[in-house]
Amino acid sequence: MYLKKIVYVLLSVFMCFSAEFTNVKGFGTGSSEQDALLIAKANALENAVGVFLSSASIMKNYTTISDNIIAKSNGFIKTYEVIGTSKNDDGSYYAEITADITDVVDQLVQDEMALKFLLTEMKLPSFAVQIFDNNGKKDDKAETSVKKYLIEKGMKLKTIENEDVKIDSLKKQGIDFVLKGNTDYAFISLEGVYNIKTMKSLQLTMNLELIDCATKEIVSTHSISSKKAHISENTAKEVALQQCGPQVAAYIINQAVKLWSDKLLE
Numbered sequence: 001m002y003l004k005k006i007v008y009v010l011l012s013v014f015m016c017f018s019a020e021f022t023n024v025k026g027f028g029t030g031s032s033e034q035d036a037l038l039i040a041k042a043n044a045l046e047n048a049v050g051v052f053l054s055s056a057s058i059m060k061n062y063t064t065i066s067d068n069i070i071a072k073s074n075g076f077i078k079t080y081e082v083i084g085t086s087k088n089d090d091g092s093y094y095a096e097i098t099a100d101i102t103d104v105v106d107q108l109v110q111d112e113m114a115l116k117f118l119l120t121e122m123k124l125p126s127f128a129v130q131i132f133d134n135n136g137k138k139d140d141k142a143e144t145s146v147k148k149y150l151i152e153k154g155m156k157l158k159t160i161e162n163e164d165v166k167i168d169s170l171k172k173q174g175i176d177f178v179l180k181g182n183t184d185y186a187f188i189s190l191e192g193v194y195n196i197k198t199m200k201s202l203q204l205t206m207n208l209e210l211i212d213c214a215t216k217e218i219v220s221t222h223s224i225s226s227k228k229a230h231i232s233e234n235t236a237k238e239v240a241l242q243q244c245g246p247q248v249a250a251y252i253i254n255q256a257v258k259l260w261s262d263k264l265l266e
Helices: 002-014 033-055 062-070 104-121 140-152 167-173 233-264
Strands: 021-030 077-087 093-101 126-132 177-189 200-212 218-230
Touching (some): 033 093, 140 177, 140 233, 200 233
Antiparallel strands (some): 021 093, 077 093
């Protein structure tokens, strides 16, 4: 019975129909007409997500999943038409729109549901992040960029108390999986290109692997590179990490989800 339940829910998550939502109404009120339109777009997307979740019969964790997607609303509004705008007596603005929502929304819902379901079935495992730079020092900024992605996915994070501890000892700290890796920063002067002595190009490479602390098994691994130019080395690092951290973490977690899904269905 338990296995049948797992199979049923996973199939419900991964095999939901794909649909593009058209003429979805959205309403919004804001301090300016532009703000009202932004809120109306988010409202239209929220309505579309609600329709999808209802039709797919997957209402659990609706609020969290909805919030995660609606936060990225501008990227999923294919086209929209302003039905009307007006200014309220209190000085605020009101906007009403109809929008066409891209069909990528339903895939995002499926991804969110799959991850949350798997983590629940795995009894909410805890994760830690440990990244060092090319000088062997703890790279706090890189760790933060990865942690931000994990937190947004609703994953349980813990801090490693002793950075020199062995992988199998992390289990004693209540850590089930560790995202362990390194970053390499290489700066090249761009004085000949921009004629600015302080302008430099940063080549960032981030390598990361997800390790099961109980078995020492490498669940998934990935490497990504990015180039950023700036007069400030710190700013170049921050911008590059904002891009690389979430990307490498997303790839690794997606690979892990596939592996964990297969194990649950064995």
